[in-house]
Amino acid sequence: MKLIPNFSFRARLTLLIIGLLAFLLLIQGFVFYQDTEKLLLDETASNVRARAKPIIEGWVHKKIFRKCVRNEKVNGNSCLSYIALALAENLTSKNAVAQIFDCNGHLLANGKTLPEEPEAAKIIPRYAQSALRGQNEVTYFAHRGNIPFLVVLIPLRLPQKEEQIVGVAQISVTLKSLQQKLKRHGIFLAFVALVTLSSGILLVLLIVSSFFQDLKQIAETCRGIAEGNLNLQFPHADRQDEIGQLIQAFNVMIKQIGEILDSQKRFVANAAHELRSPITALKGSLDILLRGVRDDPVASSRILTGMHREVERLKSLCDRLLDLSRLEGIVTPQKTSVDLQEFFREFFPQLQMIARERCLKLLTGPGVSVMMDSNMLREMLFNLVMNAVQHTESDGKISIGWRLVSEPEGVQFIVEDNGEGISSHDLPKIFEPFYRGHKKEFEGKNSGAGLGLSIVKAITVIHNGSINVRSVLNVGTKISIIIPFE
Numbered sequence: 001m002k003l004i005p006n007f008s009f010r011a012r013l014t015l016l017i018i019g020l021l022a023f024l025l026l027i028q029g030f031v032f033y034q035d036t037e038k039l040l041l042d043e044t045a046s047n048v049r050a051r052a053k054p055i056i057e058g059w060v061h062k063k064i065f066r067k068c069v070r071n072e073k074v075n076g077n078s079c080l081s082y083i084a085l086a087l088a089e090n091l092t093s094k095n096a097v098a099q100i101f102d103c104n105g106h107l108l109a110n111g112k113t114l115p116e117e118p119e120a121a122k123i124i125p126r127y128a129q130s131a132l133r134g135q136n137e138v139t140y141f142a143h144r145g146n147i148p149f150l151v152v153l154i155p156l157r158l159p160q161k162e163e164q165i166v167g168v169a170q171i172s173v174t175l176k177s178l179q180q181k182l183k184r185h186g187i188f189l190a191f192v193a194l195v196t197l198s199s200g201i202l203l204v205l206l207i208v209s210s211f212f213q214d215l216k217q218i219a220e221t222c223r224g225i226a227e228g229n230l231n232l233q234f235p236h237a238d239r240q241d242e243i244g245q246l247i248q249a250f251n252v253m254i255k256q257i258g259e260i261l262d263s264q265k266r267f268v269a270n271a272a273h274e275l276r277s278p279i280t281a282l283k284g285s286l287d288i289l290l291r292g293v294r295d296d297p298v299a300s301s302r303i304l305t306g307m308h309r310e311v312e313r314l315k316s317l318c319d320r321l322l323d324l325s326r327l328e329g330i331v332t333p334q335k336t337s338v339d340l341q342e343f344f345r346e347f348f349p350q351l352q353m354i355a356r357e358r359c360l361k362l363l364t365g366p367g368v369s370v371m372m373d374s375n376m377l378r379e380m381l382f383n384l385v386m387n388a389v390q391h392t393e394s395d396g397k398i399s400i401g402w403r404l405v406s407e408p409e410g411v412q413f414i415v416e417d418n419g420e421g422i423s424s425h426d427l428p429k430i431f432e433p434f435y436r437g438h439k440k441e442f443e444g445k446n447s448g449a450g451l452g453l454s455i456v457k458a459i460t461v462i463h464n465g466s467i468n469v470r471s472v473l474n475v476g477t478k479i480s481i482i483i484p485f486e
């Protein structure tokens with residue numbers, strides 16, 4: 001069974017806040033009311049005592065009282081009963097009535113003489129015993145009919161022998177007027193609570209409404225984006241609160257998703273474009289063959305050689321595309337500990353072959369091992385050296401080497417050439433798939449499809465590394481790759 005009905009989140013939040021506010025106000029009002037009541041009662045009790053004390057003091061010092069104490073009995077009656085009435089009447093007023101009890105708890109005198117004076121509350125023996133045992137501050141509540149009383153008990157002590165208690169004075173104060181005061185106070189508190197609650201509700205509704213209004217707009221923007229409009233931006237990005245931070249994060253995310261989608265579209269368009277030229281060339285050749293050139297063996301052989309070249313180009317392009325897509329997604333590197341000195345001893349001669357007459361230098365680094373997929377390392381360095389060769393004059397200088405770095409701790413591979421360099425226009429784009437700079441190439445025209453550096457980047461990323469390119473036009477290019485130790 002569902003305990004909470006299916007209200008909207010907004011309604012639930014509003015109800016929760018208002019409920020909490022009402023609960024807190026109730027608790028606060030209750031505690032405040034209790035405190036005030038206690039304060040007023042304490043004050044009433046101490047007022048009664050303060051008023052009664054001098055009257056009792058004066059009374060116990062009277063001659064007749066001293067006589068009583070000496071003789072114990074006057075005219076056969078208890079000494080106290082003889083004089084208690086005077087004391088009780090003295091202690092009685094419009095709101096308070098006094099009764100005097102002897103040391104056995106028997107009533108000796110009642111101070112009520114006038115009809116407007118209240119009836120005394122009944123004495124409770126338990127409290128009377130406490131007062132007779134010498135406890136000074138005995139105070140309790142009692143009812144007579146509907147009228148509540150505060151009852152104050154004051155022990156009557158002999159003037160010289162303080163510890164000897166001869167009786168107890170009971171003063172019952174009606175709390176009618178105090179109750180009225182408290183009622184007024186309670187009404188005032190309830191009024192304040194009501195005003196606070198209503199303004200609280202108003203404020204909560206305002207805040208919650210504006211909050212949910214913003215959320216609604218965010219949801220609408222999300223729907224728009226889901227329909228494919230990636231140019232939409234979430235509103236209220238200038239908010240300085242958590243919602244503002246969320247919106248800013250959303251906007252950054254949408255921008256990045258847009259960029260990724262754009263680059264994917266570019267990738268597909270570029271791939272189609274790259275595949276189209278060899279296929280068009282192949283189709284042209286096939287058309288010629290079909291038109292009957294087959295009978296001319298020389299022409300056929302020339303056309304077939306051309307077709308073979310185009311198929312080779314197509315195959316190499318497809319291989320590289322496959323390499324790139326595997327590197328960017330499915331493939332996990334087969335990392336082994338590669339001893340760099342040994343690796344270069346074996347690999348450097350192959351690089352020298354592609355450098356041809358250029359001066360290719362190996363700057364041997366320290367004898368360290370790095371955790372890498374050795375085939376990928378080969379592919380990465382091969383691409384870099386190939387680029388250096390393609391963009392350097394035939395008498396150019398190329399160097400390849402490695403060294404240790406500290407931040408992050410790892411190995412830095414460096415390939416440097418003194419070739420044509422890369423323009424600042426091309427520099428930010430050279431890692432994009434199919435991007436080729438606009439400069440001449442010195443070796444193997446049309447040899448690349450602009451995928452070499454994309455593959456280098458993918459290999460670096462797969463090894464948690466980073467690439468840095470420094471290049472000056474007509475001076476040279478230095479590409480360094482840091483692969484951190486794991």
Ligand SMILES: Nc1ncnc2c1ncn2[C@@H]1O[C@H](COP(=O)(O)OP(=O)(O)O)[C@@H](O)[C@H]1O
Pocket residue numbers: 383387388389391417419420421422426430431435436437438439447448449450451452453454477
């Ligand atoms: N060493 C280099 N010197 C000058 N330009 C370079 C060098 N390496 C890369 N480039 C530029 O970066 C572009 C992208 O390189 P790459 O991805 O390997 O593609 P490709 O070699 O197929 O053109 C190249 O077309 C070239 O303009």
Ligand SMILES: [Mg+2]
Pocket residue numbers: 383386387448451452453
């Ligand atoms: Mg290349």
